[in-house]
Amino acid sequence: MNAVMSLATALCALVAVVPLLFVLGLLVVKGASSLNLAFFTKLPVPVGETGGGIANAIVGSGQLLLLAAVFGVPLGVLGGIYLSEFGGWGVPFLVRYAADLLVTVPSIVIGIFAYAVVVLPVGHFSALAGGFALGVMLLPIVVTNTEQFLRTVPVWLREGSLALGAGHWKTIVSVVVPTALQGILTGILLALARVAGETAPLIFTAFNNAYWNRGWNQPISSLPYMIWIYGISAYDDWHRMAWAAALVLLALVLLVNVLARLVLARRMATRRAV
């Protein structure tokens, strides 16, 4: 019986991993051949011309993520501190519930929200609007993650600081947050990796730009948007570019993921030393 069940679960696990491997394999097969130095350094060229690259989309994605972090991280971390350290019933319950709901809101809805509050008043698409939309997506993930890691800080560590006459806030800033810092950072990296691939919130906000970014208040190119536009086009050349861009995006997300897990592994190592 044990042998049967372990075989069955192993098969299920294998089946679960197959789609991932399939996607990865397909991307490498279809995209790798289009990768060259120009792909990473040059701007896109018009249909019909050969060569060109997606350098503006790579840089644009980076800028959008930076903006998302500026909007989402400080608010998210402070919100997480509030929930963990001043929590209880009432307001904290509502905040936690709202964060849980916000995670499940379809990203296209967040895009429309950002369109309504940033794009419409300003009158045009912009990197700021795109960064804002991604920041809104980032916010609940960072809040929830920060709260969870702060809650793992042992009570005797907090009491060690309180017993020395330090106040509540001093204890949070000097002892509690530093203890959970690596976990919090890991969560931020994973959240950034998660929103890096979002296309829907950018359609109504950052839009697109075939050239280098001309300013934070101008439309900006990004990898997911590029993949979408090139993917639904009618040109084989653009299709090849889309595959290659998808491979680059996946590689970047994977890189951030691995980085985040390395940070977390180091944290666990110091924990064990306690």
Added chain:
Amino acid sequence: MSPATATRSKLTDQPNPQTTQDVARELARQLEPARADASIKIKARNVDFFYGQKQVLQGISMDVRERKITALIGPSGCGKTTFLRILNRMYETVKHARAEGEVHLDTDNIFDLPLPNLRRRVGMVFQKPNPFPKSIFDNVAYGPRVHGLAGGARLAELVEQSLRGAALWDEVKDSLHKSGFSLSGGQQQRLSIARALAIDPEVLLLDEPCSALDPISTAKIEELLFTIENRCTLVIVTHNMAQAARVADYTGFFLMGKLVEFNDTKTVFTNPAKKETEDYITGRFG
């Protein structure tokens, strides 16, 4: 008694001098004024304690003598740790916890003192060694910095004094920048003691400080208590009756939220007034 714990015992009053330091300390002890003359540092009167509706301490009255070691013993859940946590009002971190009665530190009512003030005067060492995620130096400097006691060279001096006071200086003087986590369990607990000593408390509360340590580390901490006793009043909660007998001048026996017996250690262990005390000490329960 195993060699590791072969320190002086207050129960038997028969020192086991192994070094000249031990002899010197014993001579100094004999020159001290008689025990009964030690003034009262903490005076607790009719202290009741509640978690919500549940009463966990009933009418505790106790005099803690200055620059003496007072041990609180009793079975798990008897209220000894709860009583300890009243003395620096650490219980206030728990919601719906409430203390009634009077506790005076010298002439000050502890419930009227501002918390930073009280906790500067009444330090605490916990069951688990709890270094902060900081360097050894910054761990010890934490309290002085919180209270703005010293900076620069004066702070470095204070850190050294405190680490010496906790018998840790020689082991860490070349690695002050290293993380507090890099130390062994026993060293971490002495770091916690150094951290508490750095703000020069009048009273130091110890909540089962050796329960997570091996016998050698335990012996080091016990030996340390005898030197700290010269500068500060000590109250120690312990599960280990032999430890109470070894280190304490006075011992209080708690049972089911009441202080059953409180007297000098020798009397409590050799001639207890109450039957419950005798039963506990002779191992009939607990």
